Amino acid sequence: MGNLYSGAEIVFKCLEDQKVDYIFGYPGGAVLPIYDELKNHPSIKHILVRHEQGAGHAAEGYARSSGKPGVVLVTSGPGATNVVTALTDAYMDSVPLVCISGQVPTHLIGTDAFQECDTTGITRPCTKHNWLVKDINDLPRIMHEAFDVATTGRPGPVLVDIPKDIQFAKTRYLKPKKEKKINGKVINRFNQKDIDHLINLMSKSLKPVFYTGGGVINSGPKASELLRELVSLTGFPITSTLQGLGAYPGDDSLFLGMLGMHGTYEANNAMHDCDLLINIGARFDDRITGKIDEFSPKSKKVHIDIDPSSINKIIKVDLSIVGDVSDVIRSTIKTLKKKNLKLDKSNKQKISKWWQLIQKWRTKNSLNFINSDEIIKPQHAVKRLYELTKDKDTFITTEVGQHQMWAAQHYKFNKPNRWMTSGGLGTMGYGLPAAVGVQVANPKKLVIDIAGEASILMTMQEISTAVQYNLPVKIFILNNQYMGMVRQWQELLHEKNYSESYSEALPDFVKLAEAYGCIGIRAKSPDELDKKIKEMIDIDKPVIFDCLVDQDENCFPMIPSGKPHNQMLLGPKDQEENKIKGKGKVLV
Amino acid sequence: MVKSRSAYSTPSKLGKLDTHIFVVWVDNEAGVLARIVGLFSGRGYNIESLAVAEVDHKKNLSRVTIVTTGTPQVIEQITLQLKKLVPVHKVANFKREDKKVIFKEMSLLKIVGNSVKINKALNVCKKFNPVILDQTKKSVVIQVTALRREIDKMIKNLKPLGLVSASRTGAVAMTRGAEIFN
Numbered sequence A: 001m002g003n004l005y006s007g008a009e010i011v012f013k014c015l016e017d018q019k020v021d022y023i024f025g026y027p028g029g030a031v032l033p034i035y036d037e038l039k040n041h042p043s044i045k046h047i048l049v050r051h052e053q054g055a056g057h058a059a060e061g062y063a064r065s066s067g068k069p070g071v072v073l074v075t076s077g078p079g080a081t082n083v084v085t086a087l088t089d090a091y092m093d094s095v096p097l098v099c100i101s102g103q104v105p106t107h108l109i110g111t112d113a114f115q116e117c118d119t120t121g122i123t124r125p126c127t128k129h130n131w132l133v134k135d136i137n138d139l140p141r142i143m144h145e146a147f148d149v150a151t152t153g154r155p156g157p158v159l160v161d162i163p164k165d166i167q168f169a170k171t172r173y174l175k176p177k178k179e180k181k182i183n184g185k186v187i188n189r190f191n192q193k194d195i196d197h198l199i200n201l202m203s204k205s206l207k208p209v210f211y212t213g214g215g216v217i218n219s220g221p222k223a224s225e226l227l228r229e230l231v232s233l234t235g236f237p238i239t240s241t242l243q244g245l246g247a248y249p250g251d252d253s254l255f256l257g258m259l260g261m262h263g264t265y266e267a268n269n270a271m272h273d274c275d276l277l278i279n280i281g282a283r284f285d286d287r288i289t290g291k292i293d294e295f296s297p298k299s300k301k302v303h304i305d306i307d308p309s310s311i312n313k314i315i316k317v318d319l320s321i322v323g324d325v326s327d328v329i330r331s332t333i334k335t336l337k338k339k340n341l342k343l344d345k346s347n348k349q350k351i352s353k354w355w356q357l358i359q360k361w362r363t364k365n366s367l368n369f370i371n372s373d374e375i376i377k378p379q380h381a382v383k384r385l386y387e388l389t390k391d392k393d394t395f396i397t398t399e400v401g402q403h404q405m406w407a408a409q410h411y412k413f414n415k416p417n418r419w420m421t422s423g424g425l426g427t428m429g430y431g432l433p434a435a436v437g438v439q440v441a442n443p444k445k446l447v448i449d450i451a452g453e454a455s456i457l458m459t460m461q462e463i464s465t466a467v468q469y470n471l472p473v474k475i476f477i478l479n480n481q482y483m484g485m486v487r488q489w490q491e492l493l494h495e496k497n498y499s500e501s502y503s504e505a506l507p508d509f510v511k512l513a514e515a516y517g518c519i520g521i522r523a524k525s526p527d528e529l530d531k532k533i534k535e536m537i538d539i540d541k542p543v544i545f546d547c548l549v550d551q552d553e554n555c556f557p558m559i560p561s562g563k564p565h566n567q568m569l570l571g572p573k574d575q576e577e578n579k580i581k582g583k584g585k586v587l588v
Numbered sequence B: 001m002v003k004s005r006s007a008y009s010t011p012s013k014l015g016k017l018d019t020h021i022f023v024v025w026v027d028n029e030a031g032v033l034a035r036i037v038g039l040f041s042g043r044g045y046n047i048e049s050l051a052v053a054e055v056d057h058k059k060n061l062s063r064v065t066i067v068t069t070g071t072p073q074v075i076e077q078i079t080l081q082l083k084k085l086v087p088v089h090k091v092a093n094f095k096r097e098d099k100k101v102i103f104k105e106m107s108l109l110k111i112v113g114n115s116v117k118i119n120k121a122l123n124v125c126k127k128f129n130p131v132i133l134d135q136t137k138k139s140v141v142i143q144v145t146a147l148r149r150e151i152d153k154m155i156k157n158l159k160p161l162g163l164v165s166a167s168r169t170g171a172v173a174m175t176r177g178a179e180i181f182n
Helices: A007-017 A029-040 A052-066 A078-082 A084-092 A119-126 A136-151 A164-168 A192-204 A214-218 A221-234 A265-273 A325-339 A343-350 A352-362 A378-389 A402-410 A431-441 A460-468 A484-493 A509-516 A526-538 A572-577 B032-042 B072-084 B115-128 B148-161
Strands: A004-006 A022-025 A045-048 A070-074 A097-103 A129-132 A157-163 A170-172 A208-212 A238-240 A255-258 A276-280 A300-305 A319-322 A394-398 A446-452 A474-479 A519-523 A543-548 B018-027 B049-056 B061-070 B088-095 B101-112 B131-135 B139-146 B163-168 B172-175
Touching (some): A007 A029, A007 A136, A007 A164, A007 A170, A022 A052, A022 A431, A029 A070, A029 A097, A029 A157, A029 A164, A052 A078, A052 A084, A052 A431, A052 A460, A070 A078, A078 A097, A078 A119, A084 A097, A084 A119, A084 A157, A097 A119, A097 A136, A119 A129, A119 A157, A119 B032, A136 A157, A136 A170, A157 A164, A192 A276, A192 A319, A208 A221, A208 A265, A221 A325, A238 A265, A255 A265, A265 A352, A276 A325, A300 A325, A343 A352, A378 A402, A378 A446, A378 A526, A394 A402, A394 A431, A402 A474, A402 A484, A431 A446, A431 A474, A460 A509, A474 A526, A509 A543, A519 A526, A526 A543, B018 B032, B032 B072, B061 B072, B072 B088, B101 B115, B101 B148, B115 B139, B115 B148, B139 B148, B148 B163
Parallel strands (some): A022 A045, A070 A097, A097 A157, A208 A238, A208 A276, A238 A255, A276 A300, A300 A319, A394 A446, A446 A474
Antiparallel strands (some): A004 A170, B018 B061, B018 B088, B049 B061, B101 B139, B101 B163, B101 B172, B131 B139
């Protein structure tokens, strides 16, 4: 008979066996036994956040920059409800999180006890799976299963709700078993026939394009390497979703830039006019497709995804390959080489006309903007930030809004896991806590949160966490005093009725930084921008950088609602000629 | 030209709706029904009827039968989304018109009235082998097993004959012949 351990001890033994180094959390009544046990496990370090949502986003940042699951520890009731936004965010963007929540003792469940809530009920639609542990003997198995579910297949968040009496109760510990897939859920379902079919399509295509997404990043760094090999083998143009940035070098000549609502002219036109569209690990999100009925009308479509339910969900495809992106690309490359098709040579000729067309689109220079000597243009600020940090291995997180799109457009990523942004859920306030998590996972690296002044105020308190743990994150605020994206839509769609999108009272961010015990820097004019950015980079402490930018700048190019890919709004000049049209005054 | 006032696309034309019967084998554990029902409500699929009970005590398996309508695309999504749920083992789905599958629903019908009405009522159900479970001078409880639409019709006809209460299980399904699902 083995030793008996308390539930709290078992939680930590599981975390140790799952090779967890950091947990992000906030104590409270219903998790005190687990917190009490923390001191006995020196290999696991706890990062105390200021709000449970921050713990969730920090764990997301940790997971996305390290490739390991993020672990969150919160108390019952408000602790659990506060983490719901982060769980939903992780669910939408497929980030592996394991959230452990305390619960009131089992005999009080259902009695509206103090800090009781139906945590598993509330988090059921925003987790891959969740468990309420009612019997101590189930705890070791459930904990290991939680890590298994979070990290296999399409990754995502899970939650384990542990009542306080279970944390005290004792049982034997069980090591993780390499179990067969839970209820027969297999990952790779493709076979050589599918790959042959894909290669057949590739060899026939005159206008191919790769459309890659976050699935490539989630498949691990090897997938990005393989993707680069596949692209160079074929010479096909490649575009990426917001989440996929970094899987392919942003400054490579075969890369068309990001696609979608604020994607480049060449990427969106390539999507519209191609005859073969190869989706690798992306999900035809509505920010990508624009008008569904007119989405890439002339193409054969291939969808490579680990999640079978992503296939044919929005866009009907001609060939679906269900499997891990790395495995599919590896098979494809292997077969390509074996068949000795020399696609790079023969194809270059075949698709040269296609490339000529793409070059023509490129001359539109759709990310262009009119720079100014007097006022800092937000795009210019991001470009300078990129130029001054590109030689370092820099990690970028963002909040949500215009600044996020400008960052995606103008910051070029060369490696996977360097770009952490809330895409699916679009959570304002994501960037700062995510940066905290990224810095925890990458202690010596430069971590910058490109932020907006409205977003940052939603989770501002986490700068205190950064100060406590000496995490030198840089908060680069593009401050235009507006909720910029809201203002932009109001300008374009609601007759410039700027309803509640202007912040009448903003804090002095430099003083705020000082109050929190970090450094504040303000840049007001273009001529001091470079100097101040360098100053920020050199400071080995958290910095809040208040970059005062043009208040009226809009984010272009843009696919207006109800429009297909080939009808984009370009910069201010183009707008006059191409007023937003479209049927349906339907409010969705 | 009307300006689009939305950041989202406008809905495109809906395809043809079909009625399908889903059969789902799940671990019989707390919350599993909520997961399935939540999947339907959360993604906007409708449920026409739902029947669930444990079928294998040893393996702790329950069998859920759900009748739903949707476009072929939606039906495919329901199948794939259901298969993703951790406690789900197997999912089968059949068109209602599928001749290879038996669909049946059981109903308990209470009729209150004099013997003339009761006899008339029994006559209405005669075709479906009614079983009388309880009878008094003024009332009768009948058990009928039939197709959903047949029961619908029967209830309509029984209303004037003193039907006061109807309880229905929702459809359950079984393949014909020696074949089993999947």
